[in-house]
Amino acid sequence: DLVMYGDYESEACAKAQDIIDQLLKQHRNTIRFQYRHFPLTKIHQYAHKAAEAAVAAVQEGKFWEMHHLLFAHRKRLGSISLKEYASEAGVKDKNFIPKLVDSLYGWTVRADLLDGVDKGVRDVPAIFINNVLFTGKINGGSFKGFAAGEDGNSFQGVGVRVHFEPGPAAAFQGIQALAAGLADGDGMDADALGLGLSCSFQGAHAAAVL
Numbered sequence: 001d002l003v004m005y006g007d008y009e010s011e012a013c014a015k016a017q018d019i020i021d022q023l024l025k026q027h028r029n030t031i032r033f034q035y036r037h038f039p040l041t042k043i044h045q046y047a048h049k050a051a052e053a054a055v056a057a058v059q060e061g062k063f064w065e066m067h068h069l070l071f072a073h074r075k076r077l078g079s080i081s082l083k084e085y086a087s088e089a090g091v092k093d094k095n096f097i098p099k100l101v102d103s104l105y106g107w108t109v110r111a112d113l114l115d116g117v118d119k120g121v122r123d124v125p126a127i128f129i130n131n132v133l134f135t136g137k138i139n140g141g142s143f144k145g146f147a148a149g150e151d152g153n154s155f156q157g158v159g160v161r162v163h164f165e166p167g168p169a170a171a172f173q174g175i176q177a178l179a180a181g182l183a184d185g186d187g188m189d190a191d192a193l194g195l196g197l198s199c200s201f202q203g204a205h206a207a208a209v210l
Helices: 012-028 047-058 063-072 079-089 098-102 106-118 140-144 167-185
Strands: 001-008 033-037 126-129 156-157 160-163
Touching: 001 012, 012 063, 033 047, 033 106, 047 063, 047 079, 047 098, 047 106, 063 079, 079 098
Parallel strands: 001 033
Antiparallel strands: 001 126, 156 160
């Protein structure tokens, strides 16, 4: 499983999501992605309520539609805008705004946040693979040092070693794609992204959920 703790107002999270989306398009049958809410409320005024809006969309099976809209419009996340995005995502609930005002889904978001804190998350994006959190800052230089291990199941880089249990070659290639995407990614290098990425990867046998 690939898990990201993120914040909908975070530029770095939005760019990390773009890279993950590219990876999933290429390897959707071998990698399962999960998103967890970790709003940095001290610096992002609208992030928590945006996360609640995403949870509201879950109730109608429209989470991923809402998720991508929130990142796409991360600089405009007021309540009225959230209602617009919900409608665009296909959410039909007429009480969408009242539920946000009443923080009906606030504890769901907080549960993700507390779970992240328990796992060592302090900043976003925080990415887990195989339930292990890497806490160092990853930049372009780190990824230049990545290389496949002799058994084809591990990567070693500057300040980081990530191991994968044996699995399909496609999944291994997917991780290579993620590393390459973070370092180069269609004109975006990891230095430019400013990703304080926490890295982990979970086994090569999971299936995509997107």
